[in-house]
Amino acid sequence: MENFETGAIRTQTERTHYDEHSTPLFLTSSFVFQDAEDMRASFAGETNKNLYSRFSNPNVNEFTDKIVKMEGAEAGYSFATGMAAIFSTIAPLVESGDHILSCQSIFGSTHTLFKKYFPKWGIETTYFKAEEINEIEKYITPKTKILYAETPTNPAIEVIDLEILGKVAKKHNLILIVDNCFATPYIQKPIDFGADLVVHSATKLIDGQGRVLGGVVVGRADLVHEIFLFSRNTGPAMSPFNAWVLSKSLETLAVRVEKHCENALKVAEFLEAHPQVSLVKYPFLKSHPNYEVAKKQMKLGGNIVAFEVKGGIEAGRKFLNNVKMCSLSANLGDTRTIVTHPASTTHSKLSDEERLEVGITPGLVRCSVGLENVEDIISDLKQALEA
Numbered sequence: 364m365e366n367f368e369t370g371a372i373r374t375q376t377e378r379t380h381y382d383e384h385s386t387p388l389f390l391t392s393s394f395v396f397q398d399a400e401d402m403r404a405s406f407a408g409e410t411n412k413n414l415y416s417r418f419s420n421p422n423v424n425e426f427t428d429k430i431v432k433m434e435g436a437e438a439g440y441s442f443a444t445g446m447a448a449i450f451s452t453i454a455p456l457v458e459s460g461d462h463i464l465s466c467q468s469i470f471g472s473t474h475t476l477f478k479k480y481f482p483k484w485g486i487e488t489t490y491f492k493a494e495e496i497n498e499i500e501k502y503i504t505p506k507t508k509i510l511y512a513e514t515p516t517n518p519a520i521e522v523i524d525l526e527i528l529g530k531v532a533k534k535h536n537l538i539l540i541v542d543n544c545f546a547t548p549y550i551q552k553p554i555d556f557g558a559d560l561v562v563h564s565a566t567k568l569i570d571g572q573g574r575v576l577g578g579v580v581v582g583r584a585d586l587v588h589e590i591f592l593f594s595r596n597t598g599p600a601m602s603p604f605n606a607w608v609l610s611k612s613l614e615t616l617a618v619r620v621e622k623h624c625e626n627a628l629k630v631a632e633f634l635e636a637h638p639q640v641s642l643v644k645y646p647f648l649k650s651h652p653n654y655e656v657a658k659k660q661m662k663l664g665g666n667i668v669a670f671e672v673k674g675g676i677e678a679g680r681k682f683l684n685n686v687k688m689c690s691l692s693a694n695l696g697d698t699r700t701i702v703t704h705p706a707s708t709t710h711s712k713l714s715d716e717e718r719l720e721v722g723i724t725p726g727l728v729r730c731s732v733g734l735e736n737v738e739d740i741i742s743d744l745k746q747a748l749e750a
């Protein structure tokens with residue numbers, strides 16, 4: 364098999380007659396046919412031609428092919444956003460009466476989908492806590508169709524054992540879907556542990572430069588075909604422009620992720636030694652409760668570090684007000700280091716107890732460590748902790 368970096372760089376759609384070296388942008392909504400027979404055969408799926416960019420487009424195909432290779436999958440389909448990918452992956456695979464079993468700490472909009480919208484269509488979701496990983500079978504019912512997980516989780520940075528999920532899914536004939544956004548395929552390949560489908564928000568580390576939105580699903584060809592048929596009719600397609608940007612982004616994914624993780628480990632070690640910090644959560648710190656699992660399934664620790672500033676909600680807010688270089692922003696996986704305070708922002712509507720349920724303590728700060736010089740990142744965090 365082609366090595367990761369080589370596939371990321373050398374996977375290329377066909378050259379046009381201009382012989383361009385770097386793949387051009389195919390901004391076209393549709394494609395032409397030679398004659399009636401060519402058109403008939405293309406519509407019947409007997410050719411590999413692109414028909415219409417809601418179905419496929421050369422730039423989107425190139426981006427998707429790269430992620431398919433990186434994750435070791437059979438097929439894939441790309442979407443306008445990560446949430447479009449998550450919704451359009453699950454929707455065609457479930458029907459009224461089905462049940463989803465998911466880890467509790469998941470992306471906020473995925474939670475809204477599971478708890479506000481799917482129940483309207485008779486699809487119920489049960490959550491398991493990260494520490495219940497050895498007993499999740501107790502939640503499986505004859506109606507359970509999908510096992511869903513994110514790892515590492517946001518913002519609590521729990522690590523969920525993919526090997527256990529893969530075994531349980533196989534034993535009970537469930538479709539295992541893993542949101543691999545925080546790890547990227549460079550760090551973690553859920554399909555190796557038995558995942559049937561892997562979803563991504565390409566907006567995060569895959570773009571890595573805070574420019575465009577995107578999403579993708581890859582995995583088993585039969586399931587991806589169902590997702591494709593649903594999506595070509597419902598229309599959540601990725602734009603060719605975003606696909607062109609994201610395909611370029613993938614050329615540098617390996618080097619960016621290496622550096623992100625190197626910086627993040629140094630930041631985590633600095634924070635762990637700081638007297639104003641009571642707890643640091645980073646998968647590759649020995650103090651992380653799931654350190655052994657992280658080492659088993661992840662090549663590196665990722666770029667997200669969560670830590671508890673002593674002094675509760677007010678201390679968390681004060682820390683944010685005192686950073687000078689780091690950005691206060693909702694994105695993550697950017698070249699720029701970003702800090703957020705979940706208790707006063709994304710999770711402010713929950714009660715203290717509800718927040719604790721999902722691992723959000725009052726002074727918890729989430730730091731998406733960027734690619735600036737790590738000494739500059741650390742000195743900004745240090746002055747903000749000591750201000």
Ligand SMILES: *Cc1c(COP(=O)(O)O)cnc(C)c1O
Binds near residue numbers: 517
């Ligand atoms: C951001 C994110 C999403 C949603 O992606 P969008 O591109 O913003 O729609 C889904 N899952 C995780 C883990 C994320 O961080």
